[in-house]
Amino acid sequence: MQKNKILKGLITLSALAAMFCSAGVQAQTPTNVAQNGAVSQTDSSTKLSSGDEKALKDMAQANINEIAAAKIALKKAQSSDVKAFAQQMVEDHSAALTKVQAVAQQKGLALPTKPDAKHKAMAAKLEKQSGGAFDKMYMENAGTKDHKMVLSTLQNDTKKIKDPDVKALADAHLPVVMQHLKSAQQISMQTGMSAGK
Numbered sequence: 001m002q003k004n005k006i007l008k009g010l011i012t013l014s015a016l017a018a019m020f021c022s023a024g025v026q027a028q029t030p031t032n033v034a035q036n037g038a039v040s041q042t043d044s045s046t047k048l049s050s051g052d053e054k055a056l057k058d059m060a061q062a063n064i065n066e067i068a069a070a071k072i073a074l075k076k077a078q079s080s081d082v083k084a085f086a087q088q089m090v091e092d093h094s095a096a097l098t099k100v101q102a103v104a105q106q107k108g109l110a111l112p113t114k115p116d117a118k119h120k121a122m123a124a125k126l127e128k129q130s131g132g133a134f135d136k137m138y139m140e141n142a143g144t145k146d147h148k149m150v151l152s153t154l155q156n157d158t159k160k161i162k163d164p165d166v167k168a169l170a171d172a173h174l175p176v177v178m179q180h181l182k183s184a185q186q187i188s189m190q191t192g193m194s195a196g197k
Contacts, residue, residue: 048107051160055170056104058157060111062150062177063097065119069142072126073134081187082135085143088183092176099172103165143184151177 048056066089073086104111115123122141129137154173161167 048109048166049160049162051157052107052163052166053109055154055157055161055166056100056107056109057111058150058153059100059169059173060097060104061116062146062153063093063100064112065115065146066093066142067097068115068119068123069126069138069146072123073138073142076126076130076134077138078131079135079187081190082139085183085187086138089142089180092180096173096176100169103169107163107165139184139188144181144188147177147181147184151181 070086070089070093073082074090077083077086101111114120126134126137126141151174154170154177158167158170158174161170
């Protein structure tokens with residue numbers, strides 16, 4: 001029964017990811033779709049505001065950090081629920097990163113390409129863990145704490161976004177991040193791990 005709840009949650013998460021993927025498609029117009037399928041509603045020569053740039057960089061960094069941690073979890077997690085969560089993180093955050101990169105490329109904005117220093121340090125700590133200790137550390141940090149931080153950052157960034165393409169990305173990211181946080185909290189509770197409050 002517990003597995004059914006988790007599977008149901010992951011199916012819901014997949015549906016949200018599909019919705020997230022379709023949001024980028026809906027934002028495209030036939031005359032502005034670049035060869036790589038990226039969204040371009042505004043002229044790429046239009047200068048992004050500092051709020052737009054920060055939002056794009058924050059979204060890219062969050063996705064990069066989550067992908068890196070999830071790839072470690074796919075190798076080291078003991079719990080099948082944690083592995084399933086990690087797989088979903090790789091899939092959802094890879095798709096989201098691709099969309100952020102496409103918009104940033106059209107706008108002429110360079111994005112980060114590697115995890116930030118904080119997450120590199122966390123990855124080193126995760127690599128030293130195994131079994132239940134690894135699962136707990138991964139779910140507390142990449143699962144719960146990071147998604148809380150990303151949600152807060154994204155909500156703050158959204159208030160300063162002016163570009164419609166960047167706004168569409170942020171609006172599509174919000175429900176996915178909220179669902180990831182909810183799933184992480186549920187897995188942590190169901191497996192007896194701390195919810196990382």
